Every structure is written in structure tokens, then in C-alpha cells.
Amino acid sequence: MNIERFQQIIEAYGSVPERWPFEERGQAMALLARSSQATALLEDALKLDQLLDQSAPVVINQGLVTQILAHAARTMESRPVSESEKQPVTPKLTRIGQYFETFLAGVDSIDWSWKSVMQPAAILGSVALLGLTTGIFAPEIIEQAVYGADIEEGFWQVAFDDSGFDLEGLASIGEVE
Amino acid sequence: MGGLDLRTKEACHVAGGIKFISREGDLSPLNSSKLGDGSPPLQKVDDPDGDLIDRIAVGDHAAVRELLDRHLPKMVAVGRRMxxxxxxxxxxxxEVFLRVWCHAEKWVPGKAKFATWMHRVAMNLCYDRLRKKREVVLDEVPERIDDAPNPIQALHExxxxxxxDKALHELPERQRGAIILCHYQNLSNIEAAQVMEISIEALExxxxxxxxxxxxxxxxEAPDLVGSMDV
Structure with missing residues (x-):
């Protein structure tokens, strides 16, 4: 290292070697040990460093600490829960399916005296009820875009699927993607 | 203390010209591709705050306190001198610490020290405030409370x-920032250059x-200041 580079270092970083560029520190120290000119430059920089060190000390108010800790607590509480912590989603359409399943089980358990007539009638009534329910809730549900296009498709599938009322399938339609 | 209204949710989403290191890396403020020509190369760093950040990310309140003890004085010092x-x-x-709480779980270790990122956030917040206050001329640095025991010595000090502080405050912002980071915050030249998004040569x-x-x-202007210090 030559004296010019040493001067640049001193003028930029001051007199404290710990602030000098790490990779040049050794060479600068070696030059300082053998050059009176380098020593004079260092002493000159030291005067300014000592003045800078007289800057007012930093004051930390306890109120600030309390306020920041409160922010931290609020932030941590407001963080979204992880996937593993989430409760199972029970969308409206799934609940409708569950209610309907319960209703059909109830219909099947009744001791009908006119079973051959009443049971099919009850099934038809159930279909009508499902249609009515769909008519009432569908616009609102479809607005909930989170359920996606599968909802509308699901309704048509329930209404017209030859395989009948696949309630398990119905329940899965409303699951959030 | 001022009436800073930091409602958590909103503040977490305030960009304020400040980005933090994302998992993708392309938003990284310390990404070498974002720095000017000749900027210091980024290497894998051993971050003394890494463990604390991991603990904060999973909601460890003791880690929050520890990080606060470690860095609050530094952040206040940057703000006061800037x-x-x-x-x-x-x-x-x-504001710096609010961003820490918000982003701790997304921090990607290894590219830079967390403290360097905190300094970057603090400096950018200071520049924002200075920009807003530019029309206000500060003729005098406000009084500070001094609790030194000797009144005469205290007065002199x-x-x-x-x-x-007045001389420091009268420097151009970027010069002041460089001196604060290197002299008062004891950042290395590489870290200070990263914070300021400039090359080592520009920093020097x-x-x-x-x-x-x-x-x-x-x-x-005041040789008596030096003479009284037994230099």
C-alpha cells in the first residue's frame, strides 16, 4: 500500500483501524508502523473522530419499548394461521347436503302404511325441496367466487344425474379449492 | 413520543418504498443485481440474528424482546442523527420494528445480515421523512436532556x-448517512454500501x-472544542 491509498482510507474511514476496509487493514497497519507521514495523517483524523464521538448519546424511552412490544404482540396475533392449524371448512352447500341427507334418512325410517305410494312421493317432494333450496341460495352462493365454477355444475349434476343423489359428491363440491 | 398511528394490519402492508428479501429473491433490496456498478459482491453471511428471527417467526415473545434490546438503540440512533x-x-x-414483526417469517437468511436490512429500512424511512420535510429549515438541533452529574462539565459536553450534531445535520443527506452508518453504527464498508445501494468507491x-x-x-470554526479534549 502506498501513502496515497492510506490517505484515502484515513480521509474516508477515519483513525480507527476497525473501520478500515478489512482486506486492506493489514497493509495499512504495516505502513503506519513505518511511515511518519502516515502517523501524521492518522493523528489529524483522530481529532475529528474524537469530536464526532461527542455526539449526544442515544436515549431510549421505556414507553417506546412498551409500544413496540405491543405492536409485536398484535402483529403476531393477527398472523394468518398455518394450513395445519385451519379448521375444516364447512361451506353452505355442504351443509345443505347434510340437511338433505338427514331428511332422506328420516323419510326412509318412517313406517309408512301406504309405503309403495308415499315413499316415492316423499322422494319427489325432496327433489322439489332441493330445487326450491337451490333457487333460494344459488345466487348468493355463486357470488362467492371462492367456490368456483364447480358449484353451478354441481347443482345440475344433482338435479339431473341418472345415478341419483350422490350426497357425498355434493358435499365435496363446495369445498374451497 | 409522537402520535404514530400504526395499526398492525395496515402497517404491515405499507410499502413506503421499502422492500424486503422475499423467498423468490427478486424483490431483495440487497440483491446484487439491484445495486449500482461496482457494488460489493454478496456472499453467504453468518447472521448473528438468524436464530432470533427464526424464533420470532414462530411467535416467540422472548426473542422479540431480545431483538429489541439488541437493535432498538441502533435504530433510534440512526433516526436521531439522520x-x-x-x-x-x-x-x-x-416502523422498522413493525416491519420486522410482519416480515420475520418470510426472511431468507444467507444473503445479508438482518441488521443490515434493518439499517436499510431505517435509512429509507429517514429519507422519506426528510423528503417530506425538505421545505422546513432546521436552524437548530433541539435541546436534549443531559443527566450528567457535574453541571459545568455537563454544560460543556x-x-x-x-x-x-448540528454540523452533522447540516451535511448533505447522503454524506450524513454514510458517516452515520460507518462511524456511529460501525457497519463495515461493504454493509454500508449495501444499505445505501452504492459501490464501495461511491461510499468512500x-x-x-x-x-x-x-x-x-x-x-x-471552533478550535476550542478540540483544545478542550486533550487531543
């Missing part, structure tokens, strides 16, 4: 401190001009 008032400094420190230029300016103000 902005000149304790009130502004405390608001900046609050207070006068010297005020002269130093700012430091040299800043120190020259301070020397002209403090040593030439």
Missing part, C-alpha cells in the same frame, strides 16, 4: 454535542466529502 429529533427517531424505530467518496465538511465546520 432526522435530528428524538420524536422522529422513535417513530422511525417503531452538551455544547460540544450540540455543535457536533461520500465519507471523504462528509468528513471534510465536518472538519471545516468543527475544527476550523
Amino acid at each position: 432526522l435530528g429529533t428524538q420524536e422522529d427517531a422513535e417513530e422511525v424505530a417503531q 452538551s455544547q460540544v454535542a450540540r455543535r457536533v 467518496s461520500l465519507l471523504s466529502r462528509g468528513r471534510r465538511g465536518l472538519k471545516a465546520k468543527l475544527l476550523a
